[in-house]
Amino acid sequence: MSELFDQFVLEARELLDAAGASLLRLERDPADAGAINDLFRALHTLKGATGLFDMAPFTRLVHGGEDALMAVREGRAAISGDLADRLLQLLDLGAAWVDRLEAERALPDGAEAMAREHETLLRAALGGTDAGTAGQDAAFAWVDDLSTAEGERLGGRAVTAVNYEPNADCFFSGDDPLELCRRIPDLLLLRIEPVEPWPSLAELDPYRCALRFRALSGAAKPDVERLFRSVPDQVRIAAVTVKTKPRAAEPPPKGGVEDLAGAMLREQRRILALSGSVAEVEGRQGAVVRAVRNILTALGRHGDAAELERAAGNPESLRGFIEGLAGGVAPAAPISPTPAAPSAGRRALRVDADRMDRLMALVGELVVAKSRLPYLAREAQEGQRADTLALGIKEAQGQIDSIVAELQDAVLRLRVLPLSRVFEPLPRLVRDASRRLGKSVELEMSGAETEADKDVLDILGEPLLHLVRNSLDHGVEPPDARRAAGKPEGAVIRVRAFQDRDGVVVEVSDDGAGIDAEAVRRKAVERGQVTVEQAAAMEDADALRLVFLPGLSTAEGVTDLSGRGVGMDAVRNAVEQAGGRVEIASTRGAGTTIRLVLPATMMITRVMVVEAAGALYGIPVTLVSGMQRVPRDAIRRVKHAESVVLNDTVLPLLRLRRLLGQTEEERVEGSEAVLAVDLGGHRLALVVDAFRERADVVLKPMTGVLARLRGYAGTAVLGDGRLLLVLNLRELL
Template sequence: MLSEYREVFIEELEEQLQLMDEVILQLEQEGETDRVIQSLFRAAHTLKGSSAAMGYEEMKNLTHEMEHLLDQVRGKAIAVTGPLIELLFQSLDCLKELKIDVLRNDGSLTDISSCVGDLQSFVQLSTEIEVRESVDFSQLPTLSLEQSLKIQECQDHGLKVHWISLKLSPECVIRGARFYVIHSNLNHWGEVLHALPDIDGIDDLGDESLELQFLYAGSQSHEELQELVAELTEVTAVKIEPQLTDLMGAIESTESTDRKSDVQEQIVIEDQGSVFNVKPQTQTQTIRVSVERLDHLMNLVGELVIDHTRIHQVERTQRRQFTEESVNELGQISDHLSRIIADLQDSVMKTRMLPIEQLFNRFPRMVRDLTRDLGKEIELVIGGKDTELDRTLIEEIADPLIHLIRNAVDHGIESPAQRELSGKNRKGTLQIRAAHEDNQVVIYVEDDGAGIDPARMRTSALQKGVISPEEEALLSEREAIELIFRPGFSTASKVSDVSGRGVGMDIVRSHIEKLNGIIDIETQLGQGTSFKIKLPLTLAIIIGLLVKLNDQTFIIPMSNIAEIVRITRNDIETVRGQSVILLRNQVIPIVWLHDHFNMPRGNEEKSHIQLVIVGSAEKRLALAVDGLIGNQEIVIKSLGSYIGKVNGIAGSTILGDGKVALILEVSGIINQR
């Protein structure tokens, strides 16, 4: 049965770890507040319960110690300090290692003994415990589903729910009366939801086990309740623990005692601190769907798009040959299918879309750690978190963004002392934001640092042998700045854990270009640098321009096309043996795609030539083709492992006539020039 919940547990684990990351950062930046501490405590408690239910003992033990520490913080016994924050981050990192163990599912376990020991030692050294009597209270009882629902109801009304464990004095003579008085007092202050033992069994307790337990709901804080109960007559020891709803255990317990039920409800997990949250039927119902199913559904939609293109092709062919009414009917069916498939495609696309917030939320902790390691002061500003992007792209763009952020923190933003000398604020600003522009997603990584010095770029590239002296003499300022994307280039004076190994920015560009994206850079010396990344909304279906080369059809992604021009042969000029065209004062090299793919050129006697101007960042290239067919939705298909990666080819697709057409990889063609 546990295997059925494993995927659910992993999803909740990732959510809670991300929440803890954010809350610990918030605790460090904003200081101690009841809301922040409670959120962190609730997350630790949730993970403790769910990991225990799944049988992950290491994670349960670690979160138990975290919960105990946070309970002391919540009770004001431990203050929030720098060492406490570091310990919480250390514990969170251990939990992330345990998450990797869970994902591996190979029986390997991270050693957490050191972290658990640190948590225990911190509590012992930081608290002064007033012990009125050495007390070893028994374990709290397991609650039924009805009791768990009652707790949830009380909390929804703003009440705090606690377990109150207390011991009566051995000299207590009339125990039943004392139990009744305590019970009455608690009901006067709030409401007793459950009591152990019941009043009939109180006189059966031995002298060494005069322990009473009450599940109590009231408005008092932990400290206020402690004081009230401690003042009760003949009470010698008190322990108060918060009780959070744990519907998972209650549900599993209910299922184990009612296996014969014909109707089983599926309860969706959707609450900050509980694994399962029973939602009213009037609210929107949600289900979890595996990524593999969504990918399969997307593939099926792609096949529908291909088949519809073929139907449309058949309809056009039939219309040219026949005029029967059946041909008109075929056209109507084709148009109706087009609308349905477009709606279906849009719906499937939306199911694959996720807010980019899931990616951006990783960065505050990373920037915090980097700034501490480098001795810098940086404020991270994040915008456009609700911008949606295909989940595949979110995963793929993570590494390039991490490279850009590390580069900005290490190279871009100066140290506080340097910024003061430059007349700037000691604290630098790093901004990461996303937005939708022209059916694409644009991501900006901007800093207000020193900017990029073209002269320094030239010198460093020359010293490292990235460029020759002849090439250095011909570089414009723009081209000098773009040296940052050359393999092996770095301006770092020393190699560190952050950067300076001569790798990174070239990987960023190549990775983004493989995603059919474009990266651009704008910089101003002394003012800062901005990286702009443009990505398609999805990698599965694109709009492409169909072009002819002899008898073959090729496809150029529309996202790479700047414009299309028609020129005469007299418009072509030659610079250093390279055919070029002058277009609005910009010299653009011309590439005959026939030559690139070792195909014979088309009719050389044509007076006019069709040029497709494509671009990657600031680079432009004019692709000479024999003819233009038109735009079309293209379903991208991989060439497969047998063919492998081909320079200049991004994939293939199936056209309306059933033939295969190759999709050009514009960045690959440009980089080969």
């Protein structure tokens, strides 16, 4: 049932996402009945899906959420920030479990206890039960969740349970948690668990205690308490009774088909007795007759089936007849979950069916086109004339060429996904962070439907989160500061995506404090990244770009949210590595806008090939707005600057050789090869030695020492094997 399981993973993720989105809507507008219903339905559907597999804790978890929503829906409770937090946590846990299920086909240990804990916390958030005692129960729920062997050993015993969660910095106060636990009198069971999932080795801090201890002792509670008297705030001790564990469940007895048939027949009799309008009763009766007939036929009781037709004319005789059939049969079998079979899984990519169909059609065409080749080979073998043969080969090549081009396009399209995927986590991020920071922030998103290559999306995700976090943390001022500045208390963060000629543009802007260019200059000088003179000579716009230097941030405080500003540097790196660029604009007091421009696809770049100083260079055609030969005397020179009029516009003229540090060549030709280039609003003319072809290339980023060279987007190999350097004009200028 592995496909089924994969389907579950896919659907569960979608449902959890949908639930999260509805919950945020609901929190914004608690009266939004549509949001409650959507949320409820998402959880309900998820519950149904979990029920198909052996994952009772998951069902329990979701059921808890559903119950809470039921209370909200029925007006027994209101959606509070607290309840929303709990529900979000529940969704998070659900998402973590889905990941876990996908990877390991099983829920984590202690899932049942976690589900129970969530249940209790939710109930507390609803105000249904006393939070204190409920919390106590939940904290020791793990006692009911022992393994079968442990349960058999300890079942029924009254014991003392210990939850010991040492402070992270306990080592510095001289505690030795493990030794402490070892000294527990009559230790029956000790469990050591990480408090949170283990971080990567690089992030692991060995001086912090990341463990919690759970123990069962046969000693009395006061004896255990005495041992832990030095850490009363980190330990909870309770007297509990270990439940007697039922033996490993045996498969429930299978209800024979006769039993099910009997139960069904009895049910049909009950249906006939139900009340309702004449039309309803008649409708049900027709279905009952057919159902009974089919059941009898399936059982091979053809005689009874014939009898039925005679009785069917009259409701009373029909009831009597069915009663006679159904009498004295055992009830239907109980129903139990079906375990899921394990299988290897990979993260699935959802593909539009039309795109898939197109791909299939093209592959079909390719197969047909290819079949011409053996035929040509035979002709060659049979001594067909060379020119006839060449014609045939060219024809076949032309066909295959065009199909391959379309195939390439179709495959690229398979990988194209809407940006909504990277937008999804943002509402939650803004909500949680603004709550924590005590700021009121509205998130406005647009352009989520903009499409980009999957790789681009993968690269975009982290930087985007980072930028929004930065805006929340450093951009948006606290409400009182905003009030003092005469701004509305509620700040707005806008995330906008759209497609432009350069590729995909994603913009994060806020109406916060803006960045103080002067402060950035000062900081950069302090850190020795620029000299005082350089800093002073910089335009504000250039000074702002300094925030993308490693380790530079103007925020005085360091927060858990966006850290020390190392992120801006990472944002730039990630984006540039993907062949994109970062732009920043900020006005003191009015806000900041950061713009990420990424290529729509990273796989294929269409370039214009040009020649300069004997080498070939590529320029992305998206930047080229025109090319023509210009007579030398049409180029005007003012001091060192040159300009030219192209299409009635005066453009500054630059020479590629000079930009590349090559010498100018005295040439006899009376004209220059000029490319008109548009760098997102900044237009200019570029002189090259010669134009060559346009080509689709697979761009490889510069590696090793070459990676440090500015001005190059990467290298590519042309169809005939020649090497091409693809320019990054913006950096070159």
